Structure formats: structure tokens, C-alpha cells
Amino acid sequence: MSERRNPVDVLLRRLDPEVPVPSYGHPGDAGLDLVTTEAADLAPGERAVLPTGISLALPDGYAAFVHPRSGLAARCGLALVNAPGTVDAGYRGEIKVIVVNLDPRESVRFERFDRIAQLVVQQVEKVRFHEVAELPGSARAEGGFGSTGGHAAVGGSTGGNEYASVGADWEGQ
Ligand SMILES: O=c1ccn([C@H]2C[C@H](O)[C@@H](COP(=O)(O)OP(=O)(O)OP(=O)(O)O)O2)c(=O)[nH]1
Numbered sequence: 036m037s038e039r040r041n042p043v044d045v046l047l048r049r050l051d052p053e054v055p056v057p058s059y060g061h062p063g064d065a066g067l068d069l070v071t072t073e074a075a076d077l078a079p080g081e082r083a084v085l086p087t088g089i090s091l092a093l094p095d096g097y098a099a100f101v102h103p104r105s106g107l108a109a110r111c112g113l114a115l116v117n118a119p120g121t122v123d124a125g126y127r128g129e130i131k132v133i134v135v136n137l138d139p140r141e142s143v144r145f146e147r148f149d150r151i152a153q154l155v156v157q158q159v160e161k162v163r164f165h166e167v168a169e170l171p172g173s174a175r176a177e178g179g180f181g182s183t184g185g186h187a188a189v190g191g192s193t194g195g196n197e198y199a200s201v202g203a204d205w206e207g208q
């Protein structure tokens with residue numbers, strides 16, 4: 036049986052008096068929808084830094100991550116340049132969303148208060164590094180970047196070679 040945990044209390048400041056307080060669409064959702072407070076028109080390939088009209092004081096030990104919305108990605112080719120954007124607990128400025136229109140032909144138009152991204156609040160660990168000369172072994176060892184195979188071809192019929200050369204670069208490191 037899953038136990039429902041209490042929500043984490045987070046202080047929020049509205050920088051635009053009309054902006055809605057972000058809320059979960061459904062009880063089990065991970066993300067709170069963020070809106071843009073400014074209308075925007077993005078030509079193919081264009082990017083913009085859109086204001087959300089809110090700032091937060093996250094508790095220490097937490098961070099918020101600005102994630103894309105899959106509907107906008109699938110329908111319009113909208114992506115976040117820095118996905119997921121990281122909002123630090125100590126950040127008191129306006130949360131902004133760095134969008135890019137990846138559609139090769141169509142513009143994307145946002146009106147004021149359109150939902151453009153979603154915010155996922157998570158606990159984050161702090162680490163303390165202990166430098167060593169050798170790391171303990173593991174099943175994966177240094178394999179990565181396609182080492183398990185099954186990758187898509189890149190660059191058409193000759194793409195396989197291009198991909199292989201990427202792997203080769205990494206092998207030498
Ligand atoms: O999508 C994002 C990403 C970041 N931020 C804000 C909150 C975050 O705490 C701050 C800094 O972000 P980040 O560390 O990613 O940017 P940086 O380029 O490393 O800037 P800085 O030198 O200020 O850390 O910018 C946003 O509003 N939206």
C-alpha cells in the first residue's frame with residue numbers, strides 16, 4: 036500500500052498579481068504547470084526566455100526542476116534549451132523558462148498565461164568527495180555512450196560510421 040506523504044510547504048511570491056498559483060493537474064502528478072506572463076511568437080529555430088511571474092523560497096535540501104510539457108513537444112516541437120532547468124533552493128529571482136521552437140516550418144505562439152512548462156520539486160542530496168587513485172570495479176566499468184548497442188543510425192546510410200567515430204573518441208579517454 037502506498038502511503039500518501041504530506042506536501043512540502045514552499046513560500047511563493049507572485050510577481051504578477053494575476054498569475055495563477057501553480058497547481059497539480061491531477062492528484063498523482065509530479066509537475067506543477069508554469070505559465071508565461073508574456074505573449075510570445077517563436078519562429079522556427081527561435082528561442083526565448085519567458086517569465087513565469089513567480090519566485091520561490093524552497094527549503095534547504097530541495098530543488099525545483101523546470102521540465103518540458105510533452106503535449107507542446109509532440110504538437111509544436113517546443114523544447115527547453117536547458118531541460119531540465121535547475122532552480123536552486125537559494126534562488127529568489129523570477130523563475131524563467133528557456134524555450135526553443137524546434138519545428139522546422141511552423142511558428143509557435145503563446146498567449147499570456149498559456150502553460151509552457153512544468154515544475155518538479157525534489158529533494159536533492161549534497162555530496163562530499165573523497166578523492167582516490169582507483170575506483171572500485173563495477174559490471175558496467177567504463178562502458179557508456181551506446182556500449183550496449185541498439186542505437187539508431189545517424190546521418191542516413193553512412194550514419195553508422197559517424198556514430199562509431201563518436202564512440203571511438205570516447206574510448207581513448
Ligand atoms: O530553467 C531555469 C534554470 C535556472 N533558473 C534560475 C534558478 C537557478 O537557481 C538560477 C541559476 O541557474 P543555473 O545554475 O542553471 O544557471 P547558471 O548559468 O549556472 O547561472 P549561475 O551562475 O547564476 O548559477 O537561474 C530559472 O529560473 N530557470
Ligand SMILES: [Mg+2]
Nearest residue numbers: 121122123126
Ligand atoms: Mg549555476
